[in-house]
Amino acid sequence: MRWFTADLHVHTDLSPCAKAMSPGQIVRAAEEAGVDFIAICDHNSAANVAAVQAAAASKVGILPGLEVNTREEVHLVCLFDHLEGALALQEVVYRELPGENDEGIFGPQWLYNEEGERIGLERRLLAGSCRLSMQAVIAFVDRLGGLVIAPHPERTYGGIIGVLGFIPKDVKLGAIEMPLGWLKDFCLRGIPGVIASDAHRVEEIGPHMAFYMERIGLREMDCAWRGLKGHRTHPKFLMVKEALER
Numbered sequence: 001m002r003w004f005t006a007d008l009h010v011h012t013d014l015s016p017c018a019k020a021m022s023p024g025q026i027v028r029a030a031e032e033a034g035v036d037f038i039a040i041c042d043h044n045s046a047a048n049v050a051a052v053q054a055a056a057a058s059k060v061g062i063l064p065g066l067e068v069n070t071r072e073e074v075h076l077v078c079l080f081d082h083l084e085g086a087l088a089l090q091e092v093v094y095r096e097l098p099g100e101n102d103e104g105i106f107g108p109q110w111l112y113n114e115e116g117e118r119i120g121l122e123r124r125l126l127a128g129s130c131r132l133s134m135q136a137v138i139a140f141v142d143r144l145g146g147l148v149i150a151p152h153p154e155r156t157y158g159g160i161i162g163v164l165g166f167i168p169k170d171v172k173l174g175a176i177e178m179p180l181g182w183l184k185d186f187c188l189r190g191i192p193g194v195i196a197s198d199a200h201r202v203e204e205i206g207p208h209m210a211f212y213m214e215r216i217g218l219r220e221m222d223c224a225w226r227g228l229k230g231h232r233t234h235p236k237f238l239m240v241k242e243a244l245e246r
């Protein structure tokens with residue numbers, strides 16, 4: 001086993017709120033920041049994941065994902081080991097996603113090919129909420145073998161606690177994103193806390209979390225943040241490095 005550094009919440013130029021996040025720029029930034037793997041999760045879409053995987057080659061690990069905006073206006077970062085899972089979720093989300101993007105208001109939604117070139121604009125309103133409930137999204141992701149993280153829980157825009165005021169008992173989360181100060185000793189109904197950037201700019205990508213595990217994968221990460229089988233996590237890679245060097 002060894003330490004893997006990670007950023008589990010990274011957008012691309014497909015998210016209308018992201019800026020200068022092409023596949024090449026993302027991979028370069030992750031490499032420079034010393035990140036072993038990142039999760040690509042655009043709003044309601046996984047359409048640029050293949051392009052980032054192609055740009056990453058073997059330099060940076062890429063977990064495919066989507067940040068689904070549910071019927072309740074709660075964001076859920078849905079991660080998968082394989083692109084097929086993310087695309088299966090995307091298909092269901094696209095069917096339940098009304099509206100067309102207005103670039104003047106939300107910004108452009110760029111699609112990339114595996115050569116890293118812009119090939120067009122996504123017309124769907126990716127920033128909007130789909131008609132699927134949180135429970136429906138979580139159940140579907142679970143069936144596909146994926147994992148759901150509630151991002152930026154404190155925010156009144158898209159955060160589960162900020163929007164609803166609480167975490168409903170029947171919402172089974174794999175983990176919850178924590179502002180750094182919250183993570184220490186955090187235990188909310190046994191839900192593991194994780195740190196991720198929610199990067200919309202390349203400079204935000206960083207080694208925000210470290211996993212001590214055998215290989216990059218969701219089951220390994222799940223063992224790590226639950227502290228099972230000798231696996232473990234650390235929110236600050238620098239502190240991990242210091243601890244390892246001591």
Ligand SMILES: [Zn+2]
Binds near residue numbers: 151152158
């Ligand atoms: Zn969000």
Ligand SMILES: [Zn+2]
Binds near residue numbers: 009011151198199
């Ligand atoms: Zn996000």
